[in-house]
Each structure stands twice: as C-alpha cells, then as structure tokens.
Amino acid sequence: MERTITGTLSGSFAHVLQTFALSLLVSFLGTLVGAMVVPKSMIPLFIIAEVVMLVAAIVIRIRGKHIGYGFLYAFTAVSGVTLYPVIMAYGGILGAQVVSGAFFATAAIFGGLAFYAHRSQRDFSFLGGFLFAGTIGLVLMSVIGMFVGFGSVINLVWSMVGILIFSGWVLYDVAQYRNGVGTEEVPLAALNIYLDFINLFLYILRFIASIVGFNRN
Template identity: 25%
Template structure:
C-alpha cells in the first residue's frame, strides 16, 4: 500500500482536494510550473538586490543625485505600470514572459534599495523568517485543502485590510507618526500578506486555470516580497 501511495505521488495522481473533478496529473504539472516561475523570479530578485546592496555607488547615486531620485521614482512606478499589460497579455507567449521579467527586475530594484542601507544581519533575519513562514504556510494550505478546507472566504477581508494598509502608508508619508507607527505598519503588512499567501496558494490549488500560470506566479511573488518587506520594516524599527 505504501509503495502504491508513493507511486501515486510521484506520478502526480494524488487528489489535491476532496471535490476535485479534473485530472490531478494536469493540476500537479500546473503547480510545478508556477513554483518554477516563482523560484526564477525570487532568484532574479536576489541577484538584482545583491548587486545594489554590495555595489555601494549604485545606492549612493539613487539617494544623492537628482537624476538618481528621478530614476528611483520611475523604477518604483514601473512595476505597477507593467502590471496592466501583464494582466491583459498574461496568456500571450512570449510577451507575457518579457513583461514578467520587466516587472520582476524593476521591483527587485525597489527591494535592493530598501536593503541597501539596512544592516546585513537584519536582512538575513528577515530572509530566514520569510523562508520559514512561506514554506510553512504553503505546506499548511496544501494539507488543509487535502482535508476539504477552503480559504476563498478570506478574499474580501484581505482586500479590506489591504485598503486600510494603503491608507495607513499614505498617512505615514504625509504625516510621519514616528518609529512605533512604522513598526505597526510593518506588522500589519506581514500579517495581511501571510493571509494572502494562504489565499493565493488555495486559489493555485483549486481555481486558477491552466492558462493563468503567469498571473498566479505574480500573485505569489507579490505576497512573498511584501511579507519580506513588512518583516524588514519591523526588524529595522526594532533595531533603531
């Protein structure tokens, strides 16, 4: 029996959730494809961010010159601009991969600049915590889906919480409230994107169609990056 179960897992025939009507083989292949794309995005982000962190003149250029500041603003808004055509063309190959690369690289610049003036110890702590939490929540969601749990109900609550977080961030930009409020913001962001990791993983298992692999990867990538940045904000504030 154990050998049969092992063969089922290896061949991708294991049911992902009790009400599953489609072929488990196809859904497992879809999931592997998404996590492969996500891994590439995260590796690309680490590579770009590492260059910015270790090559100090790049970070100094962005924060000390007018041209650097303008370029920094452009790089900050480019990922949001790229999301629009990416959503529209996410099924059009190879344009979807080009847009995905543009989105990932420009967002990686923002991550790198967030880390550039942060202690290496804090970055390492945030990276380790992010890895542990993301892997744990992913495994939990797969386990829960197997037992019939559904997390679709989280969608409206998470969207409302995200709106509150965005308003909080805008207030913090216009009327800085101090270090404690920054740490509270980071804590709220980390909690909200923990919820989004579970929610988007559940959608990956049950709801995304096979042609939506790019958009599913983008959703999970944003969850991971925002969770990491939330942790970075907390640890940076706690370190003073």
C-alpha cells in the same frame, strides 16, 4: 489584482512554484543590477515603471487577457532594482546579518503557510474580501506615510498588520492554485505569490526596525 483562475487546469502547482522561484532569482539579479549599475537618481524611474507595470497587469487581467513570462520576469527584474535601496536602508539600520535573517525567516514562514494551505485542503476563499480591504488600507497608510512621520508604536502595529495580511494572502493564493491553473495563468499566479513573498519580507523588516526604534525610545 484579480486572483480567480480560469481555463483548463494544465499548469501544475509545482510549475507555479518553479516559476515563482525563478522570479525570485530574476529579482535578486535585478537587485545586483541596482547595486552595481543603476545610479540613485534613476531609481524613481524604476519605481514609476514598477507601478505602471502592476497597473497594466491588473488592467490586462480585468480585460480577460493574460500576462506572459516576459512581462513577469521584466516586472520582477524592475522590482529587484527598486528593492535595492530599501534593503540597503534597512541594512544600515539593522545590519546585513539581521536583514539576511529576516529573509530566511520570511522563507520559513512562507514555506510553512504554503505547506499548510496545500496539505490541509482548507478553503480560504472567505479571506478574500478582508485581505483586499486590508491591502488597500496598507496602501493608504503608505501614501500617508510619505507626508506624515509615524512613531515607533504606529510603525510596529502597521508592520504587524502587514505581516498578518500578507500571511493571509499566502494561504489564500496557495489554496487557489494548489490544484493547478490554466497554462496561460501560470505567470499571473507566480506574480501573485511573488508579491506575497516580497511584501511579507518587507513588513518583517519593518517590524524588526520598529522594535529597534521602540527600544531606543
């Protein structure tokens, strides 16, 4: 997704973080809806909707237009619904306490990286090409994983690479947004940070599950 900021810098970084926090809350509510309302047979439709919305956001940005808050919160709500079966699957493997611990670990890592990127004032733009290529690689691995089962060692390495890449995205995005963004760019900035956080969380869960699988073998 295009991650360049244009326009008047009237949206503060604090506003971006507030919007991101609200996005997480909406996602959590979506997870509850997925748990209590949405039948399992409907989950694939939500996954398709999530992918279509993400592609639409990319196309909208490429055309020089902007996504709105309604789009952002609709996407994070749908994302929450699709996260429910994933979290439940990891909960069955690791236990609810470990999954909760992984979430708090993600929050701590995210917070530490965001604080460093914001306070250090370092330029992390040099990471952009590497992170984009790495993300494409992770997507390809996910597609391959649908058809080929990976062993514990490959899953462990895959999860470590995912953690490094999305940790890098946190540094990159916070550095891009720390001085403020255009008001119309706040939803996109919050969406990027939301995706960084959620993917970091999922790869931490995969990492823990891979360690458990490796030890069992």
